[in-house]
Amino acid sequence: MKPTFPRQLRPSRLPSFSLMRFESIWLEKDHLILCQSYGVFLPFMEEYRRFFFRDIQAIQVSITQRHALISTIFLIGFLVSSLILALLLLFAPAESLPFTIFSLILCLLFLLGLLIHHLKGKTCRVTLTTAVQTLSIPSLSRLSQAEYFLKNILPKIEEHQQQLSSLPPLVSAPPAAQISTPPLLHTRTTSGPGTLPPPLSRSSMTWQWMTGILLLFLAALSLLDYTLVEIWPSALLILFFGAYIIIAVTALVQIRSQSSSPALHFIGWVAAGLILPVCGLGYITLIVLTLQSPAESHDSWKLFQRYAAQGPGPGIYHLISTLLLSLSFVSVGILHLWITVRESLRLRRDLAPTTAPLP
Amino acid sequence: MEALPQCLPCSNCQTPSYTLGFPASRPSVRRSHTPEPVQDEGESTCLYHNHYKASAICVSCGAFVCQLCEIHLHEEPICPACLRRQTQSGKNTLLKTKHYRWDCIALGLAVFTPITIAFWFLSLFTAPLALFLVFRHWKDGAHLHPPSKVRFLCAALAALVQVLAWLTLLVFLINQFSKLPSSE
Numbered sequence: 001m002k003p004t005f006p007r008q009l010r011p012s013r014l015p016s017f018s019l020m021r022f023e024s025i026w027l028e029k030d031h032l033i034l035c036q037s038y039g040v041f042l043p044f045m046e047e048y049r050r051f052f053f054r055d056i057q058a059i060q061v062s063i064t065q066r067h068a069l070i071s072t073i074f075l076i077g078f079l080v081s082s083l084i085l086a087l088l089l090l091f092a093p094a095e096s097l098p099f100t101i102f103s104l105i106l107c108l109l110f111l112l113g114l115l116i117h118h119l120k121g122k123t124c125r126v127t128l129t130t131a132v133q134t135l136s137i138p139s140l141s142r143l144s145q146a147e148y149f150l151k152n153i154l155p156k157i158e159e160h161q162q163q164l165s166s167l168p169p170l171v172s173a174p175p176a177a178q179i180s181t182p183p184l185l186h187t188r189t190t191s192g193p194g195t196l197p198p199p200l201s202r203s204s205m206t207w208q209w210m211t212g213i214l215l216l217f218l219a220a221l222s223l224l225d226y227t228l229v230e231i232w233p234s235a236l237l238i239l240f241f242g243a244y245i246i247i248a249v250t251a252l253v254q255i256r257s258q259s260s261s262p263a264l265h266f267i268g269w270v271a272a273g274l275i276l277p278v279c280g281l282g283y284i285t286l287i288v289l290t291l292q293s294p295a296e297s298h299d300s301w302k303l304f305q306r307y308a309a310q311g312p313g314p315g316i317y318h319l320i321s322t323l324l325l326s327l328s329f330v331s332v333g334i335l336h337l338w339i340t341v342r343e344s345l346r347l348r349r350d351l352a353p354t355t356a357p358l359p
Numbered sequence: 360m361e362a363l364p365q366c367l368p369c370s371n372c373q374t375p376s377y378t379l380g381f382p383a384s385r386p387s388v389r390r391s392h393t394p395e396p397v398q399d400e401g402e403s404t405c406l407y408h409n410h411y412k413a414s415a416i417c418v419s420c421g422a423f424v425c426q427l428c429e430i431h432l433h434e435e436p437i438c439p440a441c442l443r444r445q446t447q448s449g450k451n452t453l454l455k456t457k458h459y460r461w462d463c464i465a466l467g468l469a470v471f472t473p474i475t476i477a478f479w480f481l482s483l484f485t486a487p488l489a490l491f492l493v494f495r496h497w498k499d500g501a502h503l504h505p506p507s508k509v510r511f512l513c514a515a516l517a518a519l520v521q522v523l524a525w526l527t528l529l530v531f532l533i534n535q536f537s538k539l540p541s542s543e
Contacts, residue, residue: 026503030433035503041471042463046503048456057384062376063366129384150379161382 023139027152030054030160034137051130053153053160058129061146066123074117078110120144394425406438417441458503461496462510465489469517486521489514 022043026033031052037043085103126140126149140146366375394411397404403413405425413423415436424438432442432453445451469489472482493515497508 033503037460039460039463039467042467043460044464044467046458046460048458048503050453055383056381058378058380060376060378061366062374131383154379157381 023137025137025139025149027156032056032153034135049135051128051135053157055130056128056157057131059150059153060127060129061143061150062125062127063143064123064125066141067117070117070123071114074110074114078107078114081107081110394427419445461492461499462507462514465492465496465514465518466510468492469514469521473517473521482521483525486518486525489518490522493518 022037022039024035024037026035028050031050034049034051036047036049038045038047081103085100085107088100088103120142122143123141124143124146126137126146128135128137137149140149366377368375394405394408394414397410397412403423405411405413405428406422407428408425411425411427414426415424415429416422417424417438418435419437419441422438422440424436428439429436430439430442431437432451437445442454446454449455466489468485472485473479493511497511
């Protein structure tokens with residue numbers, strides 16, 4: 001008999017920025033195969049996990065905040081690189097043509113990444129539940145991929161669990177405990193009152209703590225920035241400003257996702273409103289000074305000394321921007337840590353054992 | 360098929376999500392794993408639990424097994440010993456959890472080494488190894504993918520070219536050494 005082979009669903013992305021791992025999903029007649037391939041450029045080894053359609057109890061699809069985070073990173077990169085490109089085109093001498101071309105390429109890459117990311121659609125997390133495990137399928141990271149997967153798999157689950165829906169109950173349950181559901185599918189979109197909220201994962205809590213502490217550290221560092229400028233070159237300071245923006249926006253996205261309070265959202269966006277223009281002005285300061293004195297661009301302190309001697313100018317400007325930046329980071333950092341503490345206490349309270357009497 | 364539901368925010372964490380539940384999650388359809396004890400002396404008993412009644416016959420070895428020992432593969436019952444044996448032998452593709460892609464490994468050995476110019480000399484070892492893998496695993500059955508010998512053929516061709524190149528270089532060096540004037 002001619003051997004039959006499973007049908008492959010669309011190949012999946014590289015999960016978790018891994019260049020050596022590739023995941024694919026295959027459909028057999030009565031089960032699903034999750035195949036993880038390992039190798040560089042070519043798959044050298046494959047590992048399989050099989051899920052029979054008759055054993056699948058539930059599939060959950062949750063929208064994640066990764067879409068907003070990646071969009072923000074691409075947008076910031078595009079804005080910064082386009083700002084640098086604009087300044088180079090307006091003020092740069094002819095010798096800086098390679099830098100102009102590099103900035104143009106960087107700008108186009110960020111724009112292309114942003115467009116592709118938006119065309120791919122919202123990000124999600126798909127979880128498969130059986131009697132013995134609950135497994136997340138990392139390759140189904142986009143909502144369109146998840147919907148394509150469900151449209152292929154739901155008819156097969158329906159076919160293999162058709163007979164299960166017609167079986168009589170093994171133990172007769174009291175009428176109050178019976179679940180009235182449609183024949184094969186039932187959907188649960190909200191959790192009812194009195195039920196435990198989904199617990200936060202350990203990794204997300206760790207990331208919350210790290211981000212909050214890092215923000216406060218950066219706030220302290222930015223206060224020292226005014227004195228450290230004499231020993232650090234301008235290029236490194238430009239990178240620092242970029243890192244400040246990315247980390248602050250990351251924290252703000254997390255704050256927004258973990259809190260439903262409009263007041264907290266308002267405070268968070270006000271802080272972001274302070275950080276972004278301040279960092280942007282800091283960029284302009286450093287880039288303009290660097291372009292006007294390319295020979296001295298490796299030593300920012302000389303630049304500031306020269307221009308500060310001309311009166312109120314970039315030196316004082318930089319001091320004010322640094323103070324505002326520190327204030328913004330302190331506020332965002334405290335806000336972030338406050339939410340983290342609140343979530344930790346809530347998690348500890350919700351997972352504590354209860355002493356409810358047995359029926 | 361019903362249309363997929365809309366994502367609605369969770370009342371606790373506000374995460375938009377939806378859950379599709381299936382009949383397998385209902386407690387009433389979960390198969391009972393409690394075996395029945397033997398009541399009459401003439402009843403068939405399980406090979407591994409002689410005090411439990413046999414509920415199925417293993418399709419592989421014909422042993423009687425109870426509900427505790429009954430394992431279903433492709434809707435057919437087998438016993439735990441046959442499951443372990445088939446897992447170790449690797450003949451049952453349903454039980455296979457790992458598979459080495461020898462065609463890709465051979466192709467990688469044959470192609471990657473000469474491409475990395477800094478390590479071209481390693482092709483002295485990788486090319487014969489790639490040829491060995493091609494001959495050793497030529498008849499291996501495919502697992503997920505339909506059988507295709509294209510990668511094996513490409514690997515064999517690339518490895519053969521490298522082996523011939525090394526042999527040519529060896530012959531050339533021997534000729535050069537033999538032409539050197541003797542010290543006498």
